[in-house]
């Protein structure tokens with residue numbers, strides 16, 4: 001069975017998170033999107049964990065949970081993100097890690113073990129004063145079925161390879177426990193092709209999740225990992241990750257908020273690696289350091305040329321949130337915001353008629369799309385599927401902007 005999984009999410013106990021990020025509401029949003037497995041988010045937070053214990057029940061012996069009052073078409077995996085703070089070569093490193101756990105009971109035990117390193121009640125994503133190697137040792141000491149991997153590996157802040165407080169390799173981060181790390185989350189601003197340029201990452205499985213703080217379809221599942229399993233269980237999922245048997249849906253990396261460099265406060269950006277390095281990574285307006293783009297960080301660590309494809313590479317498909325595609329399609333009549341009523345209505349019509357957003361984006365034929373949407377929207381969906389678009393790259397916290405290549409009257413012909 002195919003499993004579309006978004007396994008890095010946050011609960012209302014994390015900062016700036018929607019109240020709708022609870023299991024029962026999320027089941028509804030997941031179905032609209034086409035997801036069938038979600039992370040619980042924040043499972044180490046004591047109050048959230050007790051809410052989860054009430055809201056979820058285990059699907060017998062699978063290590064996965066269903067929401068009480070909902071069917072089993074959307075399941076949950078127990079998951080949390082933590083930030084470690086430690087000194088490395090005299091400098092403070094702040095790095096985020098995702099943890100998968102085989103049960104809510106293990107989450108409780110792990111919470112006890114980690115509570116001596118930081119206040120788990122302060123934030124859904126707790127900050128722990130612990131070395132990453134000790135973190136992994138502690139987690140696997142509690143239950144060796146847990147999986148730990150670096151979160152959004154390339155973002156400038158709080159990630160393993162981040163330009164502000166990261167390091168240059170998995171080994172520098174996890175030291176003697178690096179051999180127990182099997183995967184990394186690529187984050188929105190990088191895609192597998194960018195990671196393939198760094199040969200020392202070859203042995204890691206590249207995962208993609210949304211890290212969403214809200215359930216809206218342009219956030220939840222904007223990236224996800226696809227599994228093909230004979231039986232859906234925690235054990236099978238971990239085995240597929242360890243052996244690299246996954247595929248991912250990825251937004252184009254330019255869409256991510258940190259793909260290029262810039263300084264948002266001064267309106268400087270997006271700057272390509274060449275432009276930013278000419279400025280010595282200083283803002284030309286205020287001369288503070290620029291927020292260095294993920295593209296630049298990959299370039300720094302890469303030992304292979306752009307476009308390199310390793311022999312054993314995984315599959316991935318580029319997608320953009322359907323709201324973005326509809327909004328761009330309506331652009332000639334004035335760009336409509338993702339939250340606008342007109343975009344929402346067009347979205348709903350497509351998803352209701354054609355099953356789920358992923359089905360609309362990936363599979364529905366032009367003939368099906370044209371039954372459910374105006375011609376310009378149907379054409380836009382096909383154009384994005386075929387890569388006929390460009391994106392003004394994101395930088396310093398600003399999302400990239402989708403631009404469809406100029407559509408001329410009569411262009412429908414190319415679809416025949």
Ligand SMILES: [Zn+2]
Nearest residue numbers: 081096151152
């Ligand atoms: Zn994070």
Ligand SMILES: [Zn+2]
Nearest residue numbers: 263266283286
């Ligand atoms: Zn500036």
